[in-house]
Amino acid sequence: MSDVETIPSFDLKRNYARVGDEIKDALDRVLSSTQFVMGPEVASFEKEAAGYLGSRRAVAVASGTDALLLALMALGVKPGDEVITTPFSFFATVSCITRLGAKPVFADVEPDSYNISMERVREAITPMTKVFIPVHLFGQMCRLEEIMGELEAKNIALAEDCAQAFGAHRARCGAIVRAGTWGDFGCFSFFPTKNLGAYGDAGMVTCDSDELGGRVAMLRLHGSASSYLHEEVGINSRMDALQAAILRVRLRHIETWTEERREAARRYSLLFAERGLREHIVPPSVAEGNRHTYHQYVIRASRRDDLQKFLSAKGVMTRVYYPLPLHLQPCFAYLGHEKGAFPVSEKLSEEVLALPMFPEITEGEQEKVVCCIAEFYKIA
Numbered sequence: 001m002s003d004v005e006t007i008p009s010f011d012l013k014r015n016y017a018r019v020g021d022e023i024k025d026a027l028d029r030v031l032s033s034t035q036f037v038m039g040p041e042v043a044s045f046e047k048e049a050a051g052y053l054g055s056r057r058a059v060a061v062a063s064g065t066d067a068l069l070l071a072l073m074a075l076g077v078k079p080g081d082e083v084i085t086t087p088f089s090f091f092a093t094v095s096c097i098t099r100l101g102a103k104p105v106f107a108d109v110e111p112d113s114y115n116i117s118m119e120r121v122r123e124a125i126t127p128m129t130k131v132f133i134p135v136h137l138f139g140q141m142c143r144l145e146e147i148m149g150e151l152e153a154k155n156i157a158l159a160e161d162c163a164q165a166f167g168a169h170r171a172r173c174g175a176i177v178r179a180g181t182w183g184d185f186g187c188f189s190f191f192p193t194k195n196l197g198a199y200g201d202a203g204m205v206t207c208d209s210d211e212l213g214g215r216v217a218m219l220r221l222h223g224s225a226s227s228y229l230h231e232e233v234g235i236n237s238r239m240d241a242l243q244a245a246i247l248r249v250r251l252r253h254i255e256t257w258t259e260e261r262r263e264a265a266r267r268y269s270l271l272f273a274e275r276g277l278r279e280h281i282v283p284p285s286v287a288e289g290n291r292h293t294y295h296q297y298v299i300r301a302s303r304r305d306d307l308q309k310f311l312s313a314k315g316v317m318t319r320v321y322y323p324l325p326l327h328l329q330p331c332f333a334y335l336g337h338e339k340g341a342f343p344v345s346e347k348l349s350e351e352v353l354a355l356p357m358f359p360e361i362t363e364g365e366q367e368k369v370v371c372c373i374a375e376f377y378k379i380a
């Protein structure tokens, strides 16, 4: 065993130390109430989250994966429909489409923002296109304004995958508009490692339409609007009250934690510039008008795999999101995409590296991360 001090890629323990007392109070409240599924705690969280985001409605569900699935179910996605999305994302972005028998149609990403290219989306639209699922990857919003008009004209629904973008926003006609409030639906994940994380699985769907919101609320309860009367066949995707109570506490701190992440991102960029590393690595770029929330701080690096091994030996833990684009996953082979079909995504999968990023990361830790990277490229 080595005695190097490890810098984790993510550290929930330090975060828990900051809010543990508040969390325990909240848990106590739920435990004494004995109302463990849905109930007033979940209703309060829905109201508070909708208020923070600026959405008319929020419907709490069991996971981010279910949030996506329920949004597509509410939009009536069925076999024969096409849904456009990115091949450079987490698996659930696409499995929600195939689970309903619809066809995922991929559009490649941009090399600088890692987000889906609106130009490629435009090319992918056909008369069968029913929904567009943009993913606001790593905490930065897509440039949705470039495609909104066309979606509206062609009656294509917009379901934003906001799993990594809670609190991200983008300027639109001079106003600040948060992720999850641009489209018909915003789909959020509160998996523990997300910026707003629960202490287990949880998710949420936001929307402005009472009709669509009501449909999601019904579909998450087996399609039942009133007890034991089923309008249609839904799923069981309720949020439990303990998670809602935890999320209510953590929501009160999300602005502070987001600003801490943004500060850490600024520090990484400065350190890279100071070390003259810009020749070997490309730090994440932020599109004009965006508030990046740095769910991940993802660089592009030459000799990525060797760099990752070197850093790991030095106790610097990094991750690769994502090592295999979705169009090349074995379970989607039936779609017939060959290697080379989405070259930007494929190239990124060989170059991206997520550096340690969490609100509590220290200046000293960041200096060590960058120092080790410099050492790898032999310019220390």
Ligand SMILES: *Cc1c(COP(=O)(O)O)cnc(C)c1O
Residues within 6 Å of the ligand: 063, 064, 065, 066, 089, 090, 092, 093, 135, 161, 163, 164, 188, 189, 190, 191, 201, 202, 203
């Ligand atoms: C985490 C994530 C999901 C799925 O959320 P779960 O809560 O884990 O089900 C979906 N899409 C993206 C982009 C994610 O990062």
